[in-house]
Amino acid sequence: MPALPDDRAAIAAAASKVSALLAGTRARVALGAVLLAGTLVIFIVPSSDDEAARLTEGRLTPAAAAADRVPPAPGEPPSGCGLTKATLEALVPGADRSLEGCTWSSLDDREPGSRRSLRVTQDEGFPRGMPVSSTSDALYALSPDPPERLGGLGDDEALARYTVEGGEGVGEIVFSHRGSLVTVAYKGLDHRFADDSEPLAEKPARAGALRAAVEVARRLGTRASPGPAAPPAATPPVRSVPKPCDSVPRGTLDKVAKGAVRSRGQSTLLSTTFGAAVDSCVWTAGTPADLPEPETRRWRWLQVTIARVPDREPGGGTAAAARAYLFLHRTARGDFPMTAVREVRPFRALAGPGDQAFGGVWSQNDAHGRVVFRIRNVVAEVRYSGEDEPPGNALARDIPEDTALDGAYTVALAVAGGIR
Template identity: 35%
Template sequence: MSDSETAGSGRGALVMTLVAPLVLVLVLGTAFGEFTLPEREAGGIAEGPLLKAPAGADEVPADRIVEKVPRNCGVSEDTAARLAPGGDIDAEAGGLFRDGGPGSCKWYSLDDGKATCDFCLGDFANERVLDVEINLAKGTRQSPVTAAMELLSGGGQGAADEPGAPRIVDGLGEEAVARYSAATDLEGASVAFRVGNAVVTVRYRGWDDAGGERRTIPEGVALDGAFAAAAETAKAMGTAAGPVVRTVERPAVPPLRKVPKPCDTVSGATVEKVARGAYRRRAEPFLVARPVQSGMSFDGCAWHAATGRFVNQGEARTLTVSLAVAEERTPGSAVPVATRHYLGLHRNQRYGKAPGSGAFSGFEPLAGPGDRAFAVTMAGRGGSRGDAGLVVFQKRNVVVEVAYDGRDGDTKLRGRELIDSAYTVAVEVERALEL
């Protein structure tokens, strides 16, 4: 055999050695339907297309800031004399256990005003106490109006730390709640209402002697007295002053029948527009969990995509969808609670302050999605993540937050693209809530 033949045979053997395994793999792969040749997709990990977030009018009323309270809390001498006969005309004077002063008023009556001491011992026919407190929220960490809303809530839709079931009141200030309890903590009625950054709490309590037993004044008497004083205070502060307890048989705006999990609100196709090849995980909200609102639950989902193995290598994008869902604790309560929560968020961002460690800028009301919406940018907090674009909107009893951030190598993304990316996803989240 010639050298050329020997060489040729060697090359042929080498070719067969390299090709045969590949052919075998291709044949087996075809047979079992599992083999595909690796193929790199063209383009980056966030190629869109994106929707442009449309600016809208700010339909949330401007914040009203109360700086001065009315003399004697706005309660007339005639009303005070009727509710607490013989009470001190100067209700702001203070006493042994209270400082008094503007916005802190008390009228005390014992034995129809015949007893002239506050803490007398003996047998008396009755006792009546009318207290009015006006607190002006300053809002050092958030909007003064939002701070007042939290003060009114105090862990529930009503005055803080008061016994008795709350009842929503219409026609008194901007929002109001009333309670009655015969328990010694209250021993009467409490009415709380808000006007701007001012929270007014009116308590009317007392007892009547019933054969040697002290019997708390009836609910009707207690509520009528508290409403009478509250209406005069409200009128003196220039707000609605015709209180009526709300009776709701069924809500005017029903809550959503079913709310999906955050991870189920965005389709794979939409995720691919903003974070191609992302994996998903549970996540915490950026903004929507503050301020805290009783009766709401929070959940979030994040999709993260990255082309590099290490931080600051390649491209990275993170999409986060968070839902704050108001519960229907009483008929008709879910949508108002969600609305209240959204308005607190909206006012804080418009005011330029919000609880927590984040810094926000660029507040802009949007013309959708949902019933009302806004966009804002959260500044990066160091590390590998830059600014985040947020779109927040309300849909009936749900408040939604969509956040989007990313980087290209060492360059952290900033600007309008973050907002438009969040808005593109937010539009689909709204559709998921309509199903």
């Protein structure tokens, strides 16, 4: 290395000494020196691009909106619960509708000891639209015998069964409409002799339930011509699902939370879906505490949750995940104003990742981007948020909503790439 002129050598030597003094302090500075009128002047310039204070590196992928193809949630039951007076008179003669829901009960004056009842319910036992693991579970959970499958009734496959409960014969039909499950139950007792009665026989119980179910389906505007069911389409489940803590590549993580520490997370995603295996991971990043007072202190949080629904029958996992996603999509969109405030702002259906996706910004307590997507029998959720605290006593500010959503979307694309 050639020798430096005396003045340059002096500058270099002095700068080296100052650098040594600053070493280990991680100060956000740049160092320089000049020789003015024979006097060595060393200057320190604050650096706004110090790696230790940066929590994001790289460009985010903007969330790509798409047409929303999820139909609106069904409303309240139609007038008369969808049943005609003629059907009611034939099935429950002389009965008045109960004050609680769509229920009718009657005693047969011609045959003391005989009685009939008819009930129509929608997603009974759950908030309207709450997911069930599959249409089949509505009956499988209640009967050891597989129900009969019907086609042409409701939006997809319908189910029918006959059981004896509490001494009464019960015919039951379950069909789907816009993601909700409609159940029609027709039951009764038949007088035999003296004070003895027997359950309503299977044939009239099934026939009564089917007659009522066809009328309700027709009034709801869905298919109402029942017949033999075609073999179910068996969509194969995904073969490989990464653990959430292993689902985000380092390059992607650096874009949203560089240097983050990860830990196991908790989530209620798909908590009502039977058999779903749910796992979650959280990453936390913040401006190092030992830095001299920076311009702004920053924090970033990322959470990835993955829920996998197994097949109880061929294609059942995908059907269950699709139903669960439908509820999440509608809730976020604001279809259920009586159960929750609109969940995200602004809501948007997304062009991927996966088979279906939506996103937005949660705005109730803090602003964090949220993306939910489905790939066959897997539903995943990504949440991303952050705060920037200016120096002094200024209050921390949430990161911009577009940044929060684009960060979640960028991570979601990477997570989806690992689900095969």
